[in-house]
Each structure stands twice: as structure tokens, then as C-alpha cells.
Amino acid sequence: MSYEKRVGEIAYFLPTMRNGEEALSLTMSVCPYCYRVLPAIIVEREGKVYIRRYCPEHGLVEEVYYGDSEFYKRVARFWDEGRGSRHIYTPVRGPCPFNCGLCGMHKQHSALINLVVTNRCDLSCWYCFFYAEAAGYVYEPTLSQIRDMIRSVKKQGVTIAVQMTGGEPLLRDDLIEIVKLLRDEGVKHIQLNTNGLKIAEKFTKNPDEAVEYAKTLRISGLNTVYLSFDGVTPRTNWKNHWEVPYIFEVFRRAGITSVVLVPTVIKGVNTHEVGAIVRFAAKHIDIVRSVNFQPVSLTGLMKRHEREKYRITIPELAKLIEEQTDGEISREAWFPVNASVVFSRFIEGFSGEYKFEMANHPICGVGTYVYVDKSEGKIKLIPITKFIDVEGLLEYLNEKWRDLLSGGSRVLAGIKLLYSIRKFIDQEKAPREFDVFKILLNIILKRSYDALGELHYKLLFIGQMHFMDLYNYDIQRVQRCNIHYTVPDGRLIPFCAFNIFDDVYRDKIQREYGGEITKPTPKYLRNRKQLESSEIYKKAYEGIVELAAKT
Secondary structure, three states: OOHHHHHHHHHHHHHHOOOOOEEEEEEEEEOOOOOOEEEEEEEEEOOEEEEEEEEOOOEEEEEEEEOOHHHHHHHHOOOOOOOOOOOOOEOOOOOOOOOOEOEOOOOOOOOEEEEEOOOOOOOOOOOOOOOHHHHOOEOOOOHHHHHHHHHHHHHHOOOOEEEEEOOOHHHOOOHHHHHHHHHHOOOOEEEEEEOOHHHHHHHHHOHHHHHHHHHHHHHHOOOEEEEEOOOOOOOOOOOOOOOHHHHHHHHHHHOOOOEEEEOEEOOOOOHHHHHHHHHHHHHOOOOEEEEEEEEOOOOOOOOHHHHHHHOOOHHHHHHHHHHHOOOOOOHHHOEEHHHHHHHHHHHHHHHOOOOOOOOOOOOOEEEEEEEEEOOOOOOEEEEHHHOEOHHHHHHHHHHHHHHHHOOOOHHHHHHHHHHHHHHHEOOOOOOOOOOHHHHHHHHHHHOOHHHHHHHHHHOEEEEEEOOOOOOOOOHHHHHOOOEEEEOOOOOEEEHHHHOOOOOOOHHHHHHHHOEOOOOOOOOOOOOHHHHHOOHHHHHHHOOOHHHHHHO
8 A cells, every 4th residue: 555545544534533542554344234345444542442434324333343452463463465366266346345256356265165064053043143944945055066166166276174064064964975075075174063962962862873973974084073162051051061071972982083162252141161161171182172262243233232242352352261271371372373374484485385374364363272281180271382482483484484495405494494493492391291393393394284283182272263243344354364165156255255244145145056944953952951960971071160160
């Protein structure tokens, strides 16, 4: 952006500025009421960050963008423009985000593909994006359509990770066939997004059948289960609190050891249990690889006071996790997802091979790795920032990775650089059985799925991903989105376009390719007394529910 244009756009917002405010950046947004594309300004006020735009029809629209301005400034330093999609699916015929996708304006290739296999669900959560009965039609792509969609994704020429999502994917009788199809099409990582209720239901009726079903999913190619989990008590997690212990039991017997717990975080509803959720994951680290917190996206039209009641942003959640883990996971332990770009560039320079990167907008999400120490009979959480100077390492690699492109032997230059990163690792503070340098060296030299898996299986990843809604919408963010939905017409549509502008994308597309509801989806019914009475249930939450009660 030219200096003159920047000054002009800031001047446009001067009449809206308040005393004590600081302009942080400019972007584009939309009016939440009429979808008009509007210039927007990001401002700091009283320690928080807001996004503001002015609609000629609906007036001034402002929303909390980030709940802590210092946290915002720290993560916003990690900016990467991205290298764009490696295949253009849609010509540019209109403004972003109404021209998806992916078009030439998009800044990032796909990292995770969302494949909606059904919009049917056995629950009806008020904050969910969609399900069949609310939509009025059933959307379930055929195996042939799924194959065509995946082949469209492959045009980008990058490593493919696919998440089967919905609705509730376990309602599809042919889910195993879908997994096999994805594996046959070369998908390297297959993920199932589920509430898991069908697994638990099978187990209570016939444990062997449930285990065999889960084992068949794994053998067919399933890598990871993305499991809804909103809290450790019945009050916060009415969806599957009682069933999770039995789901875990099935997974252990079936050899499924890569589970991601996915809490939707709503202020005042389950924010008092975020620390207990992390402890619960650590307790079950034999099968749980990650917790991916998702601050709620407020769908539908809501008055401002209602939004303020439920809205929570990433830095506020980081503060709660710090408080509820007794300071073990501090706010300084978190880094934005796109901080990983420098590692991708380093490996690319070292190998001479194109590597996919996660050049998301820094506000989209943050994460940290935690070592779980149970050596003293209690769970101790040790973020890698306790024994790795992550900030220094990132700065060093950012300065040095280009040396691999400047001629000579890139392998020799790479090994020299690798050896020098030891200075950023304090092995004396690291867990004794955890050789950080050896693991990093193995990842860079082997550059394989298994090498990267070694890191994931030795640590617990704690992440946050805050999907947008109409009130905090930032077009710069959606242009850098790398979570894309694949649809039957061959397009790839960013998450925060697909679900937010549902009448433009999700509902319109799924209605076109969907069918009539012939019978309603049976809603899940549980026998609480039976589920609560077993040792499996009691042991799963032992020590965790008591912890939640203290916060």
C-alpha cells in the first residue's frame, strides 16, 4: 500500500477515533447486516483491540478483535504474505470474500481439507454451524463425488490432509469405504471430526463390535480423531461427557492413539474448566495428542450485549489457561501458527523440494507444545519454552535460511546451521529422556511423516483457533486461510467464507447437491445411570472433576 493511500484511508476513519485510541493497522471487512465490503481499521483502546468499519446504510460497526493489545502486538510481528494457491480454481470476478475459490487473490494453499460427508447429526447444539433438520435437506456426497473432489484438491500438488466432517460423519454407513477411497487417492493424513456418540453406543451394546469397527477405520487409513469435548463435567459438556470414557476405551483397544480434544469455548459457560481440560488430556496422553481450543464463533444476528456475554478471544483464553494451570503454561508460551513458516522454508532450502507452509494470518490461531511429566506421581506441564529459546531460534532461522539458497552445497550449509541451533536449547532444563536437538535433526534430515510424528507423540500440543463471524470479520484473515472446504463443483472455499456466508456458499451449494429428508435423524438418547456406574467412567475422570470444582 502506498504512503499516500495509507494516509488517505486512515484519514477516512479519523472522525470515528476516540480519545486514547491508537490505530494499529488497516484491513477490509464486511457489514454484518448487508454484506457490503468496507474498509476497516484495527484500533487499540484500554488494553484491547477492536475492528471498526462504517456502513453507509447501517452506520458504525465495531467489535472486539483481540482481548489483549500486548498479546496482539507480540503475535502480529509474525507476518507472512504467503505464496498463494498453487492452482487457481476460480477467476477473479468479484471482491473477496465473494469470489471463492480458490482465486488469484488467495494468499495460501490448502493445509487441511474439510470434506463434509453428511449434514445429518444426532445432536442439535445451539452454537453449531449447521445440521440437516435445520437446513431442511440432506447433503451426503456419493463416493464418486468424493473422489472427484479429492482429485480437484490434488491439483495444488501439495501434501494432502483431509478431515471428514459434518454433521456427524459416523452416521454414514459407508464411512470405512470413504476412508479407503481417501487413502487410495493418496491422502497422507485422514482425520475424523466427530462427537463419538456412535462409538460409545456400539460399545455399550457390543464392546467387541465397537472395537472391531474402530480398528477397521484405523487399518483402512484413519490417522486422527478430532473429538468434540467441551468440558470435564456434565454441566459444561452435556454432548458427550458420559460417553468419552467409553470412546477412549474403544480407541485404546483398537490401537487409535492420536486423539485431538476440541473444546468450543464460550465465556461464562465453560471458561472455568479450560485448565481441567488440559489436565484431562495430559492424564490420557497415551492416546490424546492435542487439545485444540476454539473460541466460539457467534453465528446469526446477536445484539452487542449478547455478544459481549459470550465472546472470548485468544489472549483471554491464554490468560485463563495460565491461571488454571498454576502458571505452568504461561501466556509467553504461545506462538502464532504462521511462526512455523520459517521451519518450512528452512527444510525447503535444505532439501531443494517444495514444502507446504502454514502462512496463516497471525491472529487466526496460536499454539504451544507441552511435555507431560508424571514422574513424581502428579501431572506437571512443561512448555517447550522452558528449555528452548523459541523466540531466538525463530529469529536465527529467519536470518539464516536464505543462506541455503546462495550457492555451494545446501546440505553442508544446512548441517552447519543445524549444529548451531544447539545454542537455543538448554538440555539441562529439558526432560532427561527428551533429546530436542536429535528430534529436530531427524525431522529436517528425514523430512517424513513418521519423523514429525515422533515430536507429536512425545509432546502434548495445545492450540487455539478462533474462526471468525460477521462481527469481527477481517478479509486479510480469510485471504490467508488454509483450512478449505472441498465441494462437488470442484472449488475449494476457505472456512471463514464457507460457514459465515452460508447463503452464498455452504447452504447454497449443499442445497443444490442435497436431497429431500425422507425421515428425521434419530437423536441420541443416553442411560446416564448405566454410564456413570462403571469403573471405566470413574477412572477416566478421577482427579479431574475434583480439580474443576476448585476453579
